[in-house]
Amino acid sequence: MKKQESIYCVRFINQDKLYEIYCQHVYPSDMFGFLELEGFIFGERSQVLVDPGEERLAKEFSGVKRSFVPMHAVVRIDEVEKEGTPKISDSKGSATVTAFPATPPKKS
Structure with a gap:
């Protein structure tokens, strides 16, 4: 029996937006950090209903063979049984997502 390929749901912050995408391969880069x-996975194009958020992501990642995401921007990576709907949501005001501070706080 052939082993099913793994599917990963990767959530990361990019320009104050929370990206949720599905891909087949996630690994550390030779570029530090x-x-x-x-292997980005987007829904079938034969669907009658089209999700504008997914369509926006599909356009943004069209022609992209590999994407390099800074480790500090990654919120969570899950191995899932099947892909869901990729989406972009606002990360501001969300109680579940907090960006790691880029600079240390100033001492008084």
Whole structure:
């Protein structure tokens, strides 16, 4: 029996937006501090209903063979049984997502 390929749900912050994408491969990059994402998975194009958020992501990642995401931007990576709907949501005001501070707080 052939082993099913793993599918990963990767959530990361990019320009104050929370990206949730699905891909087949996630691994550390040779570039220090980055993760490589490959094999992006988007819904079937034959669907009658089209999700504008997914369509936006599909356009943004069209032609992208591999994406390098800074490790500090990654919120969570899950191995899932099947892909869901990729989406972009606002990360501001969300109680579940907090960006790691880029600079240390100033001492008084």
